Amino acid sequence: MPGGTRAVVADDSHFMRSVISDILEEGGIEVATEARNGREAVDAVLAHEPDVVTMDVEMPEMNGIEATEMIMAERPTPVLMLSAHTDENADVTFEALDKGAVDFFRKPGGEVSMEMSRLKDQLVDIVTSVAKVDVGKRGTRSSPSRAGGPASGAGTESRSYVGDPTLVIGSSTGGPKMVEQVMAELPIEADLRVLIVQHMPEGFTGRFSERIDNRSDYDVREAADGARLAGGEALVAAGDRHMSVKNYRNGRLRVKLTRDPPENSVRPAVDVTMRTAAAVVDDPLVGVILTGMGGDGADGVVRMKDAGARIIAQDEATSAVYGMPKRAVETGCVDSVLPIDEIPNGILDTITTEVTS
Template sequence: MPRSSPRAVVADDSHFMRSVISDILSEGGIDVVAQAKNGHEAVQAVREHDPDVVTMDVEMPEMDGIEAVGRIMAQHPTPILMLSAHTDEDADVTFEALQKGAVDFFTKPGGEVSMEMSRLKDQLVDIVHSVAQAEPRAGDTAAETTSSGAGTERPDAAPERYGGRPTLVIGSSTGGPTVVEEVMSSLPLTASLRVLIVQHMPGGFTGRFAERLDARSEYDVSEAQDGARIGSGEALVAAGDQHMEVANYSHGRLRVSLTDDPPVNSVRPAVDVTMKSAAETVDDRLIGVILTGMGEDGADGIRALKERGARTIAQDEASSAVFGMPKRAIETGCVDTITSIESIPAAILDAVPQEVH
């Protein structure tokens, strides 16, 4: 079956929602080969039909979506899109599913579900097409880290002290949350970075994402608030549905502003907005990183950073769930280093000057 017509399994405990989702996907050119009302049926359907993508509800009886993701990734690795409600509990569970190997998530609307799903149908079809093209990755070890920030092994060559007051801007989308965790958990506090993270993610999830990064890295990570300031050893995650701009930079501390300006590259927050504002405002060392994701967001930002003299890094195709954003950035000719996700922390540290003792 050509990629333009992926085969899908739809798993949801609600017959109504299974029908709505299946109809939307079918109308969008996606072949729904099976439906499942719980995790057991989803695992069996994947084994029997070998689909290109699964849409997986989080809350289901008998076997929930989290356990189903784990079993599918262990037995028959398949790209999975989680369908999550806008609740704190579902946000936590959704991140657990991503850690187990799900590629991305889509938030179910509240209220009149049928009307809202109809309004969002183009977004759902687009993301299912994108996830269907992803390379499924097994869950990684970041899930096992503790709140002390004991993450993945740090590069052996990391020197004890760094200088240059570097600012790191990371942009990612589809498949991004777990790889951003992997990067952040591998960066030593001694690098003295100021970190800005733009992950395409709706409001209600970015706060939880920031909490996870805070627990799994040595950095003090929080969700961006308008006017927030950060210095060495601190990081901000762009808030869902708001652009994050670098408004001011002075003596190693930067301040951000949040705006409701129209989407850029059809997304808000946009990586381009944050990277361009950093290039215009920050007069110390700059490092730009583009990770896995669909679309072209970040390409113009990487160009602006490079023109400002920044070191620029992109995730390679082999380790990207979706190679859209890194590919577009690389095509600008403004990327210095193209490497695997495992080597990106070392590439970041290579861009930070060592202090002379």
């Protein structure tokens, strides 16, 4: 299949390798070979030079983290982690992202073949998107520092900010490290209320919020139904729940979590959070769309712009997948298109009333 996407499938389960390979082949993705452990995965990448690797997290001889790190050192290739839904696997999965993996897909449990079949379109879509990522160009730091000083590009300037600003961040494929980087650079003095919607399955968003909390001066937690949000705090939409803004009073907002049908084939959807924030929040609003496949967030930025919000989109050069930002830009509602390193300062610019040296 000349010119098509070629994959290496790495998993210690013969059954799972067969299921994944069949799904990819049926979706038009050529499986160059299969690997039973991380060592075989590295050898397969060097021998077959695939476009993408689907990598199991836990494997004998060499696990998925070690294999990903070695692949990035020897022949950088987009890696999609396949992770089971456990707290331990969530930790390991995020460690793999730190080592260079692009994204992850939650392995099904229970009746594996039936559930994987149900998820086959999603798996094919994400493998196809991850395969297009230029892993050599992504310049985000692996361990963002806490935001102890001025945001990137702010120099020694002192800023005064508008009162009670709310920030909504949406991202998908390649987004976790980007979100962490942006949050690490936002000073607590800005007193933002931050709503984060990252396309991520249930069981991983709690760990994701802990990682952001550790790297940011903001108090970051996974959203719960009815949770309230004040300045200097951030909520991460819980996996498999839409997060809507229910009400807003005196600089504090309250969210509602629902299992309403997916929008843009995803839940949580950025559109839901942006749309409800636009309808409810009457203080300054900022919307940010980061890397991701699909068009989620495009309708949301239109609603936010109509409500007077300022909108920022990540540029193509630093996006792992220029899908969501591109669709947002195409609406004509984006005020600034910025590389990831400039987005924190871009956010601050939208809420700054005065700058002094």
